[in-house]
Amino acid sequence: MSQRRIGAFICECGGNISDHVDVKRVAEVIEGEPDVAVAKVAMFTCSDATQQEIIETIQEEKLDGIVVASCSPKLHLETFRAMASRAGLNRFLYNQVNIREQCSWAHTHQREGATAKAIRLVRAGIARTRAGRSLETIRVQTLPRVMVIGAGVAGLRAALSLDSLGIEVLLVERSERPGGHIASWGPLFPNNRSGEELISELLDQLHRRSGIQLYTGAEVVERAGAVGDFSVTLRLGDGGDVKRFHVGAIVVATGFSPYEPAAQELGWGLPGVLTLEELRRTLDGAEEGRPILLCMSTAWVVGRHLEPRMGTITAPVSAVARRCTPPCWPTSRTPTCVSTTCIETFAPMGSRSCSWRRPWGEAPSL
Numbered sequence: 001m002s003q004r005r006i007g008a009f010i011c012e013c014g015g016n017i018s019d020h021v022d023v024k025r026v027a028e029v030i031e032g033e034p035d036v037a038v039a040k041v042a043m044f045t046c047s048d049a050t051q052q053e054i055i056e057t058i059q060e061e062k063l064d065g066i067v068v069a070s071c072s073p074k075l076h077l078e079t080f081r082a083m084a085s086r087a088g089l090n091r092f093l094y095n096q097v098n099i100r101e102q103c104s105w106a107h108t109h110q111r112e113g114a115t116a117k118a119i120r121l122v123r124a125g126i127a128r129t130r131a132g133r134s135l136e137t138i139r140v141q142t143l144p145r146v147m148v149i150g151a152g153v154a155g156l157r158a159a160l161s162l163d164s165l166g167i168e169v170l171l172v173e174r175s176e177r178p179g180g181h182i183a184s185w186g187p188l189f190p191n192n193r194s195g196e197e198l199i200s201e202l203l204d205q206l207h208r209r210s211g212i213q214l215y216t217g218a219e220v221v222e223r224a225g226a227v228g229d230f231s232v233t234l235r236l237g238d239g240g241d242v243k244r245f246h247v248g249a250i251v252v253a254t255g256f257s258p259y260e261p262a263a264q265e266l267g268w269g270l271p272g273v274l275t276l277e278e279l280r281r282t283l284d285g286a287e288e289g290r291p292i293l294l295c296m297s298t299a300w301v302v303g304r305h306l307e308p309r310m311g312t313i314t315a316p317v318s319a320v321a322r323r324c325t326p327p328c329w330p331t332s333r334t335p336t337c338v339s340t341t342c343i344e345t346f347a348p349m350g351s352r353s354c355s356w357r358r359p360w361g362e363a364p365s366l
């Protein structure tokens with residue numbers, strides 16, 4: 001195989017990357033990789049001045065492929081593809097490696113580990129560039145029909161939006177009842193609208209649209225084809241009838257499964273130990289006007305300490321297992337805490353006939 005001349009450009013992003021990743025070390029290691037002719041560090045790779053420097057390097061060093069290790073391709077893939085073109089390089093011989101969102105921002109307290117990960121990511125980008133070849137863009141006909149898989153709130157909204165654009169929609173729901181998790185929930189954060197009402201409103205809208213076909217009790221069993229023309233086989237109902245559809249695109253909106261602790265984890269399995277989702281259902285079913293008090297040890301909600309509360313209870317809630325993470329008591333949040341699920345669950349309580357009224361004040365907007 002002939003020798004390639006690949007250039008690697010490692011971005012500091014003005015400290016966003018270099019504060020947590022040793023970018024000079026990344027460049028030193030990558031410079032020693034097979035087929036790498038140049039490895040450089042830049043403060044702001046997307047700046048006009050740096051792009052011009054990279055163009056000059058491509059031409060002077062006769063590079064036949066480049067990798068920029070920087071932010072998400074969502075932000076700058078096109079920027080650097082255009083830069084490659086201006087340098088006379090096929091735009092598809094450029095590859096972007098994300099060492100910001102997927103590395104420095106994700107590992108802010110582990111410089112060594114983040115640096116090692118960045119090196120591996122850039123190596124993978126080099127390997128991809130090495131295997132790449134010049135490509136020309138082509139146009140493909142796209143079927144104006146989209147399959148949305150999952151009819152929870154996300155799938156329903158996606159279907160309605162696509163229909164508003166004049167695109168035919170096949171909405172596929174595995175269960176017999178559309179709406180997903182929130183379909184049976186009461187008030188939701190942040191506007192206290194009932195989940196049940198929200199879903200029935202969306203279903204009303206959906207039934208008025210002739211461009212959306214809803215298949216419940218249906219599941220995808222096979223998919224073939226490519227963007228623009230996918231062939232998708234559905235199993236319809238318990239009878240097991242299968243039917244094939246052609247669609248131009250697929251939206252996957254299959255939602256989430258609540259975290260279920262292992263036996264004994266946080267007292268899971270003991271009476272009165274609930275997940276947040278179970279707590280929601282308990283609260284939703286609670287009598288209006290009757291006090292609801294949680295007997296929790298401690299919890300952090302929006303960074304504030306909630307005092308333990310005891311008293312009359314609708315259901316004996318002795319501890320709440322968070323869906324997103326192991327518990328963050330007694331004093332700090334774990335690094336994996338997503339900081340929203342507990343807010344979403346507790347915030348609507350403040351507006352109920354409940355003795356526990358937003359002890360942390362107004363809930364912030366997400």
Ligand SMILES: Cc1cc2nc3c(=O)[nH]c(=O)nc-3n(C[C@H](O)[C@H](O)[C@H](O)COP(=O)(O)OP(=O)(O)OC[C@H]3O[C@@H](n4cnc5c(N)ncnc54)[C@H](O)[C@@H]3O)c2cc1C
Nearest residue numbers: 150152153154173174180181188189254255256276277344
């Ligand atoms: C305890 C708790 C409290 C929350 N409180 C709030 C709140 O107050 N406010 C708020 O905005 N958000 C809240 N959330 C978040 C909210 O519930 C979710 O963001 C929302 O339900 C996600 O909707 P979804 O449509 O993506 O997923 P889901 O509701 O999970 O729906 C997914 C759908 O896809 C279907 N499906 C799955 N797999 C397949 C398949 N293979 N084929 C076909 N269909 C499939 C499922 O049957 C389901 O109907 C809370 C979450 C939790 C856990």
Ligand code: SF4
Nearest residue numbers: 011013044046070071
């Ligand atoms: S290329 Fe991306 S990572 Fe680099 S400076 Fe620009 S925004 Fe930041």
